[in-house]
Amino acid sequence: MLTLARPGSVRARCTLIAALFAMCVLVVLGATVDLAIRWRVQSDALRQAERVASQWSPVAREGYVPNPIPANPPVDLIQVVDARHRVLNASREASRTVPLSSLRPPPDARFQPHVECPPQGRCILLHAIRLSPDTDAAVVYAGIPEPDLLATHELEYAVAAGTALFTGLAAWTAWVLVGRALRPVEAIRARISQITVSDLSLRVPVPPGNDEITRLATTANHTLSQLEGAVEQLRQFDSTTSHELRNPIAGLRTQLEEALLYPGDVDPHETLRSALATASRLEAIVNDLLLLAPPPGRRPLTSRTHRSRRARLRRGERAAGPPPDPRPARPGGWRSAARACN
Secondary structure, three states: OOOOOOOOOHHHHHHHHHHHHHHHHHHHHHHHHHHHHHHHHHHHHHHHHHHHHHHHHHHHHHOOOOOOEOOEOOEOEEEEEOOOOOEEEEEOOOOOOOOOOOOOOOOOOOEEEEEEOOOOOOOEEEEEEEOOOOOOOOEEEEEEEOOHHHHOOHHHHHHHHHHHHHHHHHHHHHHHHHHHHHHHHHHHHHHHHHOEOOEOOOOOOOOOOOOHHHHHHHHHHHHHHHHHHHHHHHHHHHHHHHHHHHHHHHHHHHHHHHHHHOOOOOOHHHHHHHHHHHHHHHHHHHHHHHHHOOOOOOOOOOHHHHHHHHHHHHHHHHHHOOOOOOOOOOOOOHHHHHHHHO
16 A cells, blocks of 8 residues: 655645645635536526527517528527428528527427537537427527637636646745744754753743743753753762762772781781771761762752762761872881771
């Protein structure tokens, strides 16, 4: 099953929908106008033919029809035909041997409009009037050659051209209006493409008004503000983590290196107690760091709470003392390193 490719942009889709809708409406309207014009032209021609036939029928009934019959433009085809389909009299433009039509109105309906289409040539819009209900009554025919508007397809071509023109105008109007409506969206897209993780200070332009696009831009700016705060908090958390864990880990490393380098001069029990105290200190620091980074779903810490907990970590670090020298200590120097870590 074949499927049509969907246009890639909202602007193109809206323009296509508007063009299709306009074309459907214009096709229906054009067909209606075409039929109405054809019916009106044909009705006017038959009415004129009826008027001329009604004018000559009483004259023919009395037998005073001139020869040839004077034409009444645009009704140029006039004939008087007997019951045997012989032409008794005719106008100059009508044939004197071939009747305009083989139609003979019945006695109870003596007035008959008719469209006669010969094998060659144009159709004739005529009106036939039977002179009397008698069996051998003659018939008066008055006809008009089918107008160019009905005989050709010029009207249909004009309607099709008008439909195409107005469809194109509707598509162009929809393209311009939708483009103008989506211009703020394009500005928002261009600004968002410039925003990176390293710089979240940019904000999208907010168009005037209180429509859907304005509310979208306002919400996007609010989200960017929250994202900027979350990224800043993450950077502070990384800085705090590296800073707060550096001193205890360095002290623990120094104690263990002294125990390995100078096993005869270092008391293993003292080393283990000192390492256990350092581990407790690291555990307390990790717990405080977990408080600084709440799990997903929990409301982030406020700036004031964040600063207070960082200050508490710094006080604990200062209480732990300066970081020990990571270089191997001399024998007997492990006690000072252990005191620096506790």
